[in-house]
Amino acid sequence: MPDPPRDLVRQLYRTPPDRFVAARDGAVADARRAGDPKAARDIARLRRPTVAAWLVNLLALERPELVADLVQLAEALRTAQRELSGPRLRELSAQRRAVVGALVAEVRKLARETEGAPSAGKLPLAEVEATLNAALSDTDVAEQVRTGRLLRAASHSGFGEVPRPHLRLVTGGADEAAPAEPAPRRPDRAALRAEQAERAARAERARRRRALEKELARARTDQERAEADLAGATAAEHDGAAALDAVEAELAELERRRAVAEQELSRAKLARRAAERTVTAARRRAGEVEAAVEALDAEEGDVGSEGGTAD
Numbered sequence: 306m307p308d309p310p311r312d313l314v315r316q317l318y319r320t321p322p323d324r325f326v327a328a329r330d331g332a333v334a335d336a337r338r339a340g341d342p343k344a345a346r347d348i349a350r351l352r353r354p355t356v357a358a359w360l361v362n363l364l365a366l367e368r369p370e371l372v373a374d375l376v377q378l379a380e381a382l383r384t385a386q387r388e389l390s391g392p393r394l395r396e397l398s399a400q401r402r403a404v405v406g407a408l409v410a411e412v413r414k415l416a417r418e419t420e421g422a423p424s425a426g427k428l429p430l431a432e433v434e435a436t437l438n439a440a441l442s443d444t445d446v447a448e449q450v451r452t453g454r455l456l457r458a459a460s461h462s463g464f465g466e467v468p469r470p471h472l473r474l475v476t477g478g479a480d481e482a483a484p485a486e487p488a489p490r491r492p493d494r495a496a497l498r499a500e501q502a503e504r505a506a507r508a509e510r511a512r513r514r515r516a517l518e519k520e521l522a523r524a525r526t527d528q529e530r531a532e533a534d535l536a537g538a539t540a541a542e543h544d545g546a547a548a549l550d551a552v553e554a555e556l557a558e559l560e561r562r563r564a565v566a567e568q569e570l571s572r573a574k575l576a577r578r579a580a581e582r583t584v585t586a587a588r589r590r591a592g593e594v595e596a597a598v599e600a601l602d603a604e605e606g607d608v609g610s611e612g613g614t615a616d
Contacts, residue, residue: 309347317351318362318453321421325353326532330539337544349536352529356423357432357458360412365453367415371408372451378404379441405437432458457525 313332320328329351336345354362365372378401385393412433416422439459440447446459 309344309351313348314351315366315453317348318354318359319366319419321419321423322353322356322359324421325359326535329353330536333536333539338547349533352456353532354455355429355432355457357429357436358455360416360428360430360433361436361450361455361458362453363415363419364408364412365450365455368411369451371411375404375408375437375440376447376451379444379447382441401438401441405434405441408437409434429458435460 317325317328317332329348332348333345336342336348378397382397382401385397409430413425413428413430416428417425422428436446436450436455436459440450443459449455449459
């Protein structure tokens with residue numbers, strides 16, 4: 306399934322998270338009005354990032370050259386780690402700290418220049434720094450950071466914290482004998498019990514963390530599903546409102562035509578009544594004239610009868 310238009314996605318992921326849903330729903334409504342329901346569905350599937358993820362996305366979208374430098378540094382670190390190059394690792398680790406610090410400062414600057422961004426005191430810069438460090442260690446995280454569509458902050462143990470191999474000091478091309486290990490001391494039972502208790506506590510904390518992480522993942526999935534449902538319901542509401550407006554416009558036109566027809570009917574009734582009155586008057590007048598003619602005929606008949614008798 307093709308992604309929504311790239312420019313639209315970039316614009317949405319530049320939008321501060323508290324405005325993301327409204328902007329996305331507006332884009333969904335625009336796509337529906339444009340007669341593109343598939344694009345509307347694709348846009349509705351876009352998820353709102355956390356504030357930390359949004360800041361990293363803002364960096365990737367506004368300063369892609371800096372993120373490209375970060376990716377190159379990550380590759381150099383991985384190469385040095387594979388080659389077990391201690392001096393190179395130390396040099397790159399120092400460079401990593403400087404680069405990440407500079408990127409975090411750039412993120413703070415971008416947030417200050419972006420309308421609607423949280424205040425400087427509320428920026429989760431520690432999560433941003435952790436995500437950038439994770440991008441140096443994890444290629445998947447680096448790719449998400451590069452695309453500018455990160456949804457949540459990431460974390461990783463990072464370079465410099467991975468187990469290092471045990472090395473022997475080599476001088477003059479010959480191996481020096483490793484120093485003899487000291488004789489093991491008798492364990493302190495109290496210390497052992499404390500260590501066991503600490504290990505148990507760490508295991509319990511790890512178990513609780515895993516449980517909370519699973520619960521958080523489920524909650525975020527439910528949130529994303531609810532947001533998608535909300536976007537669909539909002540789009541359906543917009544469509545229903547548009548359909549209702551069209552029906553109401555048709556009803557208004559029908560009401561106007563009905564009023565015109567009623568007026569024309571009233572005028573026709575008045576004209577019929579006037580015509581009826583005219584016909585009645587004409588009939589009455591015709592009757593009167595006929596009566597007068599008959600009277601005149603009768604009078605002429607009477608005169609003729611009298612003249613004939615006289616003769």
